[in-house]
Amino acid sequence: MRLSDLRDKKIRTLDGEVLGRVHEVHCKAGRVIALMCGPGSFIERLTARREGRRIPWDCVRKVERDQIVVTPDPPRRKVKKTAASRSRQGTRRPSAPPSKR
Amino acid sequence: MNPLELTLGIMTAVGGFVDISELVFAAKAGSQFGYALIWVFALATVGIIVFSEMSGRVAAVAKQPVFNLMRHRLGLKLGLLTLAASVVSTLITCAAEIGGVALILNYLTGAPYMLMAIGMTGFFVASIWVLPFKWIERTYGLLGLFMIVFAAALVAIHPPWNQFARGFVPQIPNGLSTKELLTFGYFTVAIISAVMFPYEVYFYSSGGIEEQWGPKDMFTNRLTSIIGMGLGSMLAIAILANSAQLFGPANVDPEIPGSAALQAAIPFGKWGLILALLGMFFAVAGAAIETCMANAYSIAQFFGWMWGRHKKPWEAPRFTFTWLVLLLLSLAIVLTAVDVMVLVEFAVLCSILVLPLTYLPLLLLAGDKKYMGKHVNGPFATALGWLYFAVITAAAVAALPLFILTSGGNG
Amino acid sequence: MTPDSPIKLVSELLDLPLVDSEGSFCGIVDDVEFAGDGSELKLKALLVGPGAYEQRMPGWMFWLVRRIAGDRLLRVPMQMVRTIGAAVELECPGRDLGLHQSEAAAGRWIPRWGAM
Numbered sequence: 001m002r003l004s005d006l007r008d009k010k011i012r013t014l015d016g017e018v019l020g021r022v023h024e025v026h027c028k029a030g031r032v033i034a035l036m037c038g039p040g041s042f043i044e045r046l047t048a049r050r051e052g053r054r055i056p057w058d059c060v061r062k063v064e065r066d067q068i069v070v071t072p073d074p075p076r077r078k079v080k081k082t083a084a085s086r087s088r089q090g091t092r093r094p095s096a097p098p099s100k101r
Numbered sequence: 102m103n104p105l106e107l108t109l110g111i112m113t114a115v116g117g118f119v120d121i122s123e124l125v126f127a128a129k130a131g132s133q134f135g136y137a138l139i140w141v142f143a144l145a146t147v148g149i150i151v152f153s154e155m156s157g158r159v160a161a162v163a164k165q166p167v168f169n170l171m172r173h174r175l176g177l178k179l180g181l182l183t184l185a186a187s188v189v190s191t192l193i194t195c196a197a198e199i200g201g202v203a204l205i206l207n208y209l210t211g212a213p214y215m216l217m218a219i220g221m222t223g224f225f226v227a228s229i230w231v232l233p234f235k236w237i238e239r240t241y242g243l244l245g246l247f248m249i250v251f252a253a254a255l256v257a258i259h260p261p262w263n264q265f266a267r268g269f270v271p272q273i274p275n276g277l278s279t280k281e282l283l284t285f286g287y288f289t290v291a292i293i294s295a296v297m298f299p300y301e302v303y304f305y306s307s308g309g310i311e312e313q314w315g316p317k318d319m320f321t322n323r324l325t326s327i328i329g330m331g332l333g334s335m336l337a338i339a340i341l342a343n344s345a346q347l348f349g350p351a352n353v354d355p356e357i358p359g360s361a362a363l364q365a366a367i368p369f370g371k372w373g374l375i376l377a378l379l380g381m382f383f384a385v386a387g388a389a390i391e392t393c394m395a396n397a398y399s400i401a402q403f404f405g406w407m408w409g410r411h412k413k414p415w416e417a418p419r420f421t422f423t424w425l426v427l428l429l430l431s432l433a434i435v436l437t438a439v440d441v442m443v444l445v446e447f448a449v450l451c452s453i454l455v456l457p458l459t460y461l462p463l464l465l466l467a468g469d470k471k472y473m474g475k476h477v478n479g480p481f482a483t484a485l486g487w488l489y490f491a492v493i494t495a496a497a498v499a500a501l502p503l504f505i506l507t508s509g510g511n512g
Numbered sequence: 513m514t515p516d517s518p519i520k521l522v523s524e525l526l527d528l529p530l531v532d533s534e535g536s537f538c539g540i541v542d543d544v545e546f547a548g549d550g551s552e553l554k555l556k557a558l559l560v561g562p563g564a565y566e567q568r569m570p571g572w573m574f575w576l577v578r579r580i581a582g583d584r585l586l587r588v589p590m591q592m593v594r595t596i597g598a599a600v601e602l603e604c605p606g607r608d609l610g611l612h613q614s615e616a617a618a619g620r621w622i623p624r625w626g627a628m
Contacts, residue, residue, distance in 0.1 A: 027555060165529065169528075405537055418618035
């Protein structure tokens with residue numbers, strides 16, 4: 001897989017909601033950790049200050065030819081790390097969507 | 102900082118400022134509108150100083166030339182479009198410079214124009230091949246100082262200095278017809294384009310890398326930009342003012358580039374004419390080499406090739422092939438016998454259309470603390486940069502309609 | 513910044529120039545390759561060459577590029593990347609990674625005399 005396979009791809013939830021297009025991929029320690037999507041504009045690329053919605057890589061279910069499918073209602077803000085979330089870091093959740101609280 | 106190096110750098114910038122487009126438009130502007138367009142030269146000069154200083158700073162701190170960083174910000178598709186537009190406009194400019202040099206040699210020696218174009222192209226190939234970067238820049242830049250004869254001519258003809266000074270105040274002359282107003286607008290846009298040609302920034306920033314500028318060269322960069330280009334601009338303004346005083350009242354329209362040389366012949370006779378033609382020859386020849394190399398720099402930097410005349414030609418082979426091919430293409434355009442004035446008009450038009458895409462990434466890079474650290478744009482540079490971006494964008498939007506409506510400034 | 517640092521691939525890596533350990537330019541980061549099956553993606557290599565343009569431009573444009581420049585594609589393993597800043601600096605000379613092949617091919621046509 002390449003960066004060009006992810007970039008500009010539409011992000012859609014399992015519920016069918018379109019969240020935007022991928023305009024940035026975040027990496028840490030050599031691993032992809034998140035995608036940024038939203039109405040990423042030309043000006044945002046120019047200024048290298050990206051805003052938009054951050055989708056943790058954990059929420060990605062499938063990378064298809066013309067879209068990326070994620071869990072419904074991925075977190076809108078950066079979640080503060082708790083002991084529980086730290087233990088799940090870097091692991092995929094089971095295929096069933098997580099229960100909403 | 103070596104004072105001799107600094108002085109030579111400034112003098113090189115002075116002698117290398119004027120090219121065929123500025124020569125033509127300064128002479129025509131003076132004859133048609135008197136001193137009323139001096140402020141446009143001054144305004145555009147401040148603009149080229151601002152962006153040249155920024156590009157030199159980016160080269161010295163980020164150690165990357167403008168076109169490398171431009172692709173990074175614009176991306177591949179828009180970057181390719183900018184590259185293509187820039188190459189085309191600079192190619193036409195190079196052809197105009199080669200044609201201009203051939204014309205000037207024709208005036209000096211009487212030799213046929215086409216033969217001079219071919220001969221001079223061969224001479225440029227030899228110059229770039231044999232000489233290292235600093236010698237190329239210094240030789241033509243310093244010999245271009247013969248252009249000072251135009252400033253001397255201005256003093257000698259005793260122009261109305263109060264009118265000359267008033268020319269620096271932004272103005273639109275009263276009593277112009279609609280056609281004349283549009284022509285004035287066209288000249289404004291053309292002068293901004295001619296002074297702020299994108300190739301100047303590419304060449305300046307690449308030159309900074311060639312000379313291995315670092316943060317210690319910030320002061321040199323600033324002084325060379327401000328003093329060198331400021332004084333160089335005064336030579337162009339002198340040509341305009343001479344034209345206003347000598348050609349305007351006599352209803353002489355300096356249609357051909359050589360007409361400007363008469364400005365020095367009138368007060369100084371034969372020697373004035375010879376010095377003026379020599380100054381024009383070296384200034385325009387230097388510009389021909391600069392445009393060719395700027396284009397080669399852009400292409401090589403965009404694709405990540407080895408580049409630069411700090412390397413021998415065989416150490417950067419693709420760059421070498423590129424500048425050779427570009428020179429030959431420019432010569433081919435001249436050999437179609439297209440009028441040099443037509444080439445100048447199109448060079449100026451194409452360049453202004455490319456300018457906003459050229460300067461925007463540079464402005465953003467120079468303002469990015471991640472790349473520039475403590476040498477990032479301060480509030481003054483930021484304000485000036487954005488102001489000039491607005492000016493060149495407005496000029497780019499107005500350029501094509503004005504060109505069409507005024508038949509390229511011919512009314 | 514090193515390859516292990518937090519990095520934004522589009523705005524901080526893509527389209528940066530590559531500079532080898534000898535200070536020579538040797539290409540541009542034209543794309544980035546990942547290893548992994550989708551559950552976890554790891555940075556594997558930088559892709560250099562016109563062959564990497566295919567997914568980054570319309571088909572007709574890539575057809576033109578291929579006619580002019582070919583579709584050569586080279587891989588620079590991430591282990592060979594030293595730092596990432598205004599350029600990507602490599603641990604080794606570009607020729608060790610095959611990055612100077614086109615320059616070498618072009619160089620055979622350039623006479624080696626006359627220059628100061």
